[in-house]
Amino acid sequence: MFNKYDVLETINMIEREHLDIRTITMGISLLPCIAGSADETAKRVYDRVCSQAENLVKVAEALSKEYGIPIVNKRVSVTPASLICAPFAAQSAKIGRALDKAARTLGIDFLGGYSALVHKGMAGYEKTFIETIPEVLATTDKLCSSINIGSSKSGINMDAVRLMGEIVKKTAELTKDKDGFGCAKLVVFCNAVEDNPFMAGAFHGVGESGTVINVGVSGPGVVQHAIEAIPHADLTELAEMIKRTAFKITRAGQLVAREAAKRLGAEFGIVDLSLAPTPARGDSVAQILEEMGLECVGTHGTTACLAMLNDAVKKGGVMASSRVGGLSGAFIPVSEDIGMIEAAEKGGLNIDKLEAMTAVCSVGLDMIAVPGDTPASTISAIIADEAAIGMINNKTTAVRIIPAPGKDVGDCVNFGGLLGRAPIMPVHKESSEKFISRGGLIPAPIHSNKN
Amino acid sequence: MHAVVTVVGKDKTGIIAKVSAFLAGKGVNILDISQTILQDYFAMIMLVDTAGADEELSQLATECAQLGESIGMSIHLQHEEIFNAMHRV
Numbered sequence: 010m011f012n013k014y015d016v017l018e019t020i021n022m023i024e025r026e027h028l029d030i031r032t033i034t035m036g037i038s039l040l041p042c043i044a045g046s047a048d049e050t051a052k053r054v055y056d057r058v059c060s061q062a063e064n065l066v067k068v069a070e071a072l073s074k075e076y077g078i079p080i081v082n083k084r085v086s087v088t089p090a091s092l093i094c095a096p097f098a099a100q101s102a103k104i105g106r107a108l109d110k111a112a113r114t115l116g117i118d119f120l121g122g123y124s125a126l127v128h129k130g131m132a133g134y135e136k137t138f139i140e141t142i143p144e145v146l147a148t149t150d151k152l153c154s155s156i157n158i159g160s161s162k163s164g165i166n167m168d169a170v171r172l173m174g175e176i177v178k179k180t181a182e183l184t185k186d187k188d189g190f191g192c193a194k195l196v197v198f199c200n201a202v203e204d205n206p207f208m209a210g211a212f213h214g215v216g217e218s219g220t221v222i223n224v225g226v227s228g229p230g231v232v233q234h235a236i237e238a239i240p241h242a243d244l245t246e247l248a249e250m251i252k253r254t255a256f257k258i259t260r261a262g263q264l265v266a267r268e269a270a271k272r273l274g275a276e277f278g279i280v281d282l283s284l285a286p287t288p289a290r291g292d293s294v295a296q297i298l299e300e301m302g303l304e305c306v307g308t309h310g311t312t313a314c315l316a317m318l319n320d321a322v323k324k325g326g327v328m329a330s331s332r333v334g335g336l337s338g339a340f341i342p343v344s345e346d347i348g349m350i351e352a353a354e355k356g357g358l359n360i361d362k363l364e365a366m367t368a369v370c371s372v373g374l375d376m377i378a379v380p381g382d383t384p385a386s387t388i389s390a391i392i393a394d395e396a397a398i399g400m401i402n403n404k405t406t407a408v409r410i411i412p413a414p415g416k417d418v419g420d421c422v423n424f425g426g427l428l429g430r431a432p433i434m435p436v437h438k439e440s441s442e443k444f445i446s447r448g449g450l451i452p453a454p455i456h457s458n459k460n
Numbered sequence: 461m462h463a464v465v466t467v468v469g470k471d472k473t474g475i476i477a478k479v480s481a482f483l484a485g486k487g488v489n490i491l492d493i494s495q496t497i498l499q500d501y502f503a504m505i506m507l508v509d510t511a512g513a514d515e516e517l518s519q520l521a522t523e524c525a526q527l528g529e530s531i532g533m534s535i536h537l538q539h540e541e542i543f544n545a546m547h548r549v
Contacts, residue, residue, distance in 0.1 A: 015547040074518035077538035
């Protein structure tokens with residue numbers, strides 16, 4: 010028989026502390042779909058995604074009931090579409106629309122992989138593909154896009170960085186009736202990972218198996234309550250408590266991942282240990298940091314608290330599962346975390362501090378709204394800064410930024426649901442134009458030469 | 461298949477009778493019961509075997525939650541593996 014306090018603790022975590030499985034993401038290789046024409050490829054892509062993920066939603070809902078733990082999102086990630094579209098890059102939108110249609114047929118929440126990997130060089134067909142992104146994101150609902158523009162091994166492709174500044178601006182412009190919502194579905198990465206289950210950056214890497222189940226756990230509320238229970242503990246004890254909590258959360262994720270993979274006839278890929286917040290109160294990474302003793306997230310000490318949190322989560326999670334992957338760390342999206350939203354609104358949190366925070370946690374400047382008149386070169390420069398942090402520190406960094414058309418500091422954009430709302434944050438007014446217009450490659454750091 | 465039933469709420473007469481009658485009606489066998497009262501709150505944990513039940517576990521879980529609503533308690537029926545996974549190294 011179980012220890013009754015253990016049983017009641019689990020019930021409490023789920024009922025009061027927002028413990029949930031944030032996502033079950035099925036990774037599907039599209040390589041078997043490549044055909045001689047865009048139309049034929051689009052048809053094969055639609056058929057393959059629909060057949061592989063046919064039971065994804067049904068299985069996830071059954072598991073959720075059997076284990077009594079909510080499974081919030083059901084998603085699919087696919088092979089970076091630029092590879093599939095290479096022979097007919099100008100018609101890539103047809104593949105994008107087929108993927109979006111498949112997502113709607115399946116009833117899943119998002120589908121990621123309208124992506125390209127251009128961290129060292131950008132072929133002509135890849136540039137053509139990337140140029141289709143704004144229009145495709147503006148005319149689809151579920152499709153997400155990500156571009157890898159740098160890595161620790163190859164350096165930073167500054168031609169791609171320059172292009173992505175313009176693509177972000179254009180995506181915002183084409184979705185201006187929805188405050189630039191298209192940009193919420195577009196991530197620019199350095200050191201992108203191939204098994205990430207989280208959106209908008211999920212894609213199915215070419216090194217992966219045919220069909221894989223990756224699971225993202227969550228539970229900032231559980232960690233916050235665990236810390237609340239020991240108000241006078243020192244930081245060593247806090248780290249220990251976070252580790253133990255992360256262990257339990259990860260075990261729940263691994264159980265669901267294994268069982269989902271078995272029932273769906275897919276391989277069990279990884280459990281992603283990320284602490285992913287939602288806009289609900291009590292489900293916030295910022296509130297964990299404040300519970301540790303900061304008056305407001307963003308103040309001095311925030312980076313240290315976050316570093317400890319991120320590391321303790323990993324240590325507990327790695328103990329719980331031998332298949333850890335994805336992004337695995339604390340997420341700090343501004344619009345999706347009530348504590349971050351409030352700190353940004355009262356001016357306690359700015360982009361410069363967020364940038365420092367991204368050096369010690371996953372993933373990067375995420376869901377940040379900036380004035381609509383921010384120049385493309387400034388957006389590119391923000392991307393370059395983040396990529397530099399990722400490249401030098403051998404970690405994934407990303408930028409998901411929304412230059413909200415017609416909005417300025419003091420305004421707010423509201424996307425609703427899990428994407429939340431974001432106050433417009435100020436950016437530096439001084440130009441980065443000349444730096445960005447130079448183009449070329451920032452060479453890989455010396456410590457990348459490990460062979 | 462083993463499952464854990466938890467019943468939590470304000471203490472009142474007949475909780476065990478109602479829950480066990482419901483489970484018996486579904487062909488669910490009770491293997492072990494543990495019960496405590498914490499500051500007027502009733503908390504009962506049962507280990508049950510669902511092998512003799514006609515319904516799927518997910519359906520039983522839904523019906524347990526409905527029974528809970530009808531008697532003003534919070535009732536969960538969950539696969540035992542979730543507790544093994546989270547609380548045993």
